[in-house]
Ligand SMILES: NC(=O)C1=CN([C@@H]2O[C@H](COP(=O)(O)OP(=O)(O)OC[C@H]3O[C@@H](n4cnc5c(N)ncnc54)[C@H](O)[C@@H]3O)[C@@H](O)[C@H]2O)C=CC1
């Protein structure tokens with residue numbers, strides 16, 4: 461019988477499901493060294509946010525087939541290491557949405573009405589009604605950062621309470637924001653105009669310390685901020701200073717840069733202006749049953765050799781179909797990712813053209829893979845083969861599919877056209893010898909280049925000297941060019957240049973490139 465280790469507190473409903481197919485050991489609060497020692501015995505690991513699944517643990521888990529995160533955020537799991545080790549990582553993308561949204565609202569209201577201190581005061585024998593004059597949320601402006609599942613539910617509830625809504629989310633469509641009655645604005649406007657700010661985005665390189673001293677300086681002195689998303693999005697030292705200096709009126713935190721919060725953290729000393737809870741966003745009876753059942757069912761299925769429905773790192777498709785389509789899925793993800801960056805992230809329209817052998821009904825996963833790639837900048841590991849279509853729909857992305865079996869330039873090829881904040885852009889790609897990916901067209905210009913991690917695209921006038929100038933400019937910034945190709949439709953007309961470079965483009969170089977005579981546009985892309 462396979463063995464499952466449950467290393468965080470999980471609802472019994474999940475344990476019951478796992479017990480049907482496995483021996484289940486519940487060992488919570490294990491120190492990391494202990495976990496490394498015992499993990500080699502287990503086929504599956506079930507966790508919440510309390511267990512940090514590091515590369516070391518993954519490497520020691522020689523039998524591990526699946527890591528199940530009973531919740532949303534997988535930032536406590538080294539997903540890349542798990543993928544490399546062939547371990548499926550699953551989560552429960554929706555099981556605790558309502559719980560987390562309601563917690564954010566509870567934090568906003570309890571902060572506004574000083575509920576924690578008033579409660580403490582009454583219980584200590586006092587009857588102080590003057591000290592706890594609060595503020596109303598009615599007619600106040602709420603700025604929602606991250607208009608995904610939780611942010612959307614917060615928007616609906618806040619609207620019902622009579623709040624005016626602003627939202628910042630670089631990856632959400634205008635249509636989706638309109639549906640939720642949110643005015644989509646830049647982050648600076650949101651910071652300046654909001655009476656309340658609530659954070660609902662993942663912790664990524666972009667969002668780490670997004671709320672820093674500069675952000676607090678922009679906020680109203682009466683502003684109040686709630687973080688029920690992830691610790692580290694707010695710079696805690698800057699928050700302490702902002703509260704001490706009266707730059708903002710209050711804050712409520714459920715999540716912290718280090719959890720558990722250090723006993724001597726300065727956050728614990730801030731009194732009435734700061735409401736703190738110990739990562740309770742998902743802690744409702746309902747959510748805990750939802751996530752435990754959702755994830756336990758997936759662990760059970762994977763242990764029985766079936767696919768998982770919410771795998772964050774491996775497509776949830778049946779093995780046979782998957783094997784055949786795999787190279788095309790990879791191509792579709794890459795092209796989706798590429799076209800979303802060329803179109804500027806906030807895409808509201810995608811045309812997927814499946815050509816040649818791809819124009820069969822069995823190729824539907826290729827459309828899903830294109831969407832997964834398209835959304836990967838916004839949603840990272842949260843988007844998977846199961847939820848990509850629904851995520852796209854909820855984000856107001858109109859998807860059109862066209863099939864053209866007669867197209868015969870390649871055995872099978874894929875063309876994606878996306879309309880986003882930077883206009884309409886298109887890319888095509890095909891496989892060489894069944895496996896090797898090629899980008900075959902950019903914005904109507906024929907090319908033939910393999911995708912690479914860092915790429916630079918220019919649109920320019922086809923004239924002598926321009927390629928040399930770009931080459932020496934990159935050289936002067938010490939950027940190594942791995943390959944370069946030019947595509948053009950007519951001689952001395954417009955052309956595109958595609959460069960694969962070894963490192964990300966240094967700051968300032970793109971604007972230098974734009975200054976080269978004849979260059980019309982330039983983009984960098986990371987794939
Ligand atoms: N406190 C708790 O116990 C819980 C916390 N969470 C956390 O809440 C957060 C939101 O979860 P969901 O709504 O389920 O995720 P989601 O994936 O549905 O939504 C996240 C949204 O953030 C947006 N986003 C990405 N980068 C952004 C950026 N740089 N600026 C602004 N927006 C950006 C995405 O476009 C997306 O719309 C996650 O960090 C999750 O881990 C989730 C459940 C419970």
Ligand SMILES: O=C(O)C(=O)COP(=O)(O)O
Pocket residue numbers: 508509510530531532533534556739740741742743
């Ligand atoms: O689902 C999430 O992202 C959460 O943050 C919930 O964390 P928890 O399962 O309560 O440790």
